Amino acid sequence: MNMLEIRDLHVSVEGKEILKGVDLKVDAGEVHAIMGPNGSGKSTLAQVIAGRDTFAVTGGDILYKGESILGKSPEERACEGIFLAFQYPVEIPGVRNSYFLKSALNSKRKYRGEEEIDAMDFLALIKKKMEMLQMKKSFMERPVNEGFSGGEKKRNEILQMAVLDPLLAVLDETDSGLDIDALKVVSSGVNALRGPDRAIVVVTHYQRLLNYIVPDVVHVLVDGRIVKTGDRTLALELEDKGYADVQNGTAKK
Amino acid sequence: MADVASYLKTFASFDSRLAFCTPVWLREIRKTAIERFAALGFPGTKDEKWRFTRVRPLLGHDFRLAERYERDALSRLQIDELCMEDAGCRRLAFVNGHFAEDLSDNGSLPTGVRVGSLKNFMAMDPEPVQRYLARHADTAKNPFVALNTAHIHDGAFVHIQRGTRLEQPIHLLYVTRSDGDPVVSHPRTLVIADEDTRASIVESYVGFPSDTYFTNAVTEIVVKARAEIDHCKLQREGNGAYHVATVQAHIGRDSRFKTDSVSIGGALVRNDINTILADEGGDCTVNGLYLAGGHQHVDNHTVIEHRNPRGMSRELYKGILGGRAKAVFDGRIHVHPQAQKTDAKQTNRCILLSDDAQINTNPQLEIYADDVKCTHGAAVGQIDEGAVFYLRSRAIDEASARQILVFAFANEVLENLRIERVREHLTADLHDWLSRARGVGDES
Numbered sequence: 095m096n097m098l099e100i101r102d103l104h105v106s107v108e109g110k111e112i113l114k115g116v117d118l119k120v121d122a123g124e125v126h127a128i129m130g131p132n133g134s135g136k137s138t139l140a141q142v143i144a145g146r147d148t149f150a151v152t153g154g155d156i157l158y159k160g161e162s163i164l165g166k167s168p169e170e171r172a173c174e175g176i177f178l179a180f181q182y183p184v185e186i187p188g189v190r191n192s193y194f195l196k197s198a199l200n201s202k203r204k205y206r207g208e209e210e211i212d213a214m215d216f217l218a219l220i221k222k223k224m225e226m227l228q229m230k231k232s233f234m235e236r237p238v239n240e241g242f243s244g245g246e247k248k249r250n251e252i253l254q255m256a257v258l259d260p261l262l263a264v265l266d267e268t269d270s271g272l273d274i275d276a277l278k279v280v281s282s283g284v285n286a287l288r289g290p291d292r293a294i295v296v297v298t299h300y301q302r303l304l305n306y307i308v309p310d311v312v313h314v315l316v317d318g319r320i321v322k323t324g325d326r327t328l329a330l331e332l333e334d335k336g337y338a339d340v341q342n343g344t345a346k347k
Numbered sequence: 348m349a350d351v352a353s354y355l356k357t358f359a360s361f362d363s364r365l366a367f368c369t370p371v372w373l374r375e376i377r378k379t380a381i382e383r384f385a386a387l388g389f390p391g392t393k394d395e396k397w398r399f400t401r402v403r404p405l406l407g408h409d410f411r412l413a414e415r416y417e418r419d420a421l422s423r424l425q426i427d428e429l430c431m432e433d434a435g436c437r438r439l440a441f442v443n444g445h446f447a448e449d450l451s452d453n454g455s456l457p458t459g460v461r462v463g464s465l466k467n468f469m470a471m472d473p474e475p476v477q478r479y480l481a482r483h484a485d486t487a488k489n490p491f492v493a494l495n496t497a498h499i500h501d502g503a504f505v506h507i508q509r510g511t512r513l514e515q516p517i518h519l520l521y522v523t524r525s526d527g528d529p530v531v532s533h534p535r536t537l538v539i540a541d542e543d544t545r546a547s548i549v550e551s552y553v554g555f556p557s558d559t560y561f562t563n564a565v566t567e568i569v570v571k572a573r574a575e576i577d578h579c580k581l582q583r584e585g586n587g588a589y590h591v592a593t594v595q596a597h598i599g600r601d602s603r604f605k606t607d608s609v610s611i612g613g614a615l616v617r618n619d620i621n622t623i624l625a626d627e628g629g630d631c632t633v634n635g636l637y638l639a640g641g642h643q644h645v646d647n648h649t650v651i652e653h654r655n656p657r658g659m660s661r662e663l664y665k666g667i668l669g670g671r672a673k674a675v676f677d678g679r680i681h682v683h684p685q686a687q688k689t690d691a692k693q694t695n696r697c698i699l700l701s702d703d704a705q706i707n708t709n710p711q712l713e714i715y716a717d718d719v720k721c722t723h724g725a726a727v728g729q730i731d732e733g734a735v736f737y738l739r740s741r742a743i744d745e746a747s748a749r750q751i752l753v754f755a756f757a758n759e760v761l762e763n764l765r766i767e768r769v770r771e772h773l774t775a776d777l778h779d780w781l782s783r784a785r786g787v788g789d790e791s
Binding site: 146148168171172188194199205258 | 733754758762
């Protein structure tokens, strides 16, 4: 099933065009990696899928399960199963992680016409997911991301993903700021969510993450366009030759 | 229109009516105070301390001096609705400034704690009252303190005697009830914490939404050596209330004082919270939270004076303004030349929920010692849109996302309240306030 389809997407910020006609198709069950140098528009693409309104879509369309989502708010997209793991998770002093997660989960359940989750069920669910991500219990009582290390913030993102159980997950530079141990934990958390019903898009600068989250398809985004698409060997090629070579050698898909 | 002359006239009749039952020393205090009030008059906006707060709306009402309220006229139920149920608190209720025994909770208190009506204590055991009353609050320069002092008649008296540690908080509840006519009351509180004591005191001010009235309160708190006092002032007056209050704290050697001032109600509110670290090694925390919408005006002036070495002060004020509300924050930290090794930190932040809300903020550090650590920071802003998007991307709708963020902002003050009942109650108040602010939006 076609989970995400992006057609000739043009996106601007303050009048400057960042995405200049992106085409992308991701099917359920697949993991796609989008690689590209700094400033190529990777993060913009990730945030536009989630509905960030500081970016203006000036052309093209984004379809989720065959329907355009451009007119939908970020919360509607989230309720329908889209999840963005942030490159820079926001610190929210004064809001406990447990309260935040529960509010998020219940919002989604309400949207689907389900009852609020029972407090005991919620605790059991969180406990299981946190064990998978090797997170300490005390995590839940801390304010969202406040004073978290880079690794803790990224684990927290994956925890939210695991709890919200999305159909389409977009991971924006989830490997940045992670040491090798944290990278392994986070990756195994993501891999645990791989499945035939779910599509995952991994946005990354380095191929290192792709050793752990092995993609089915790799795209190279340069200057607002996807310039090359291939299998996972493309990622290794990039690691070897750098983006400049790929960009110069093959300006076409 | 009520001017200084009409307040003087009210005073004259009050003073002569009570002449026969007032001790000479108190009549002297009243006389000196009313003379100061007459000389000072009401402040104008040329007065530096009143630059952003006009008292003219207050002068537009002809307030009658609030009378002692008849028994039965105010039921316990009404009181319970107005204030938090204070399970675990010893409650002293005052209606229109007068002690209302039938509305108070006469729970037992350990020996070493003397609590009750100021008037009764002045009659039965005047010595400690006479020694401390009107010694610290500034009658000389503050006309409202002078006016209150001139009208001292009843009020709350709390004396924690040497070595006594009281776990149960004492709740002083001030209710104003006007029957149609606008009334003014001058609640007076005197707290004395002797050496090596510990206690929590909550003052709350409430009224009825339909009443127009003026509360002019003065609280003096004397904290002696090695005492630990936790004080909360909760201003939850009705919409038609004018509330002017001074809290004057005098902190002794190596003692700790924490005061939280929370303002939610009232049309025009002015708080002066003055803390003097009068001896070595005093430690004070001065926190505040104000919520204002509609056409409310809330002014918080704080002064922390470091007069001796090794003092520490922490100050955190936060405000949330919606509608056309206006607020003033003026926080002064004064470090005297001999107050070496002072450690002072002041933070004040305000969120504006609407384009028409306004804040004037003025942090001031006056440092006359050279070996000190003093910082201050002020920020006025809107809700962080990046954080709003973060919450929305987690399925939380926009209005709830904003509400969660504003709540979290204010909660930094509330979560540090040590008295659990007060914390819980104010948390609920904050939720209510936010959902109302959300319902009426920017027009509120």
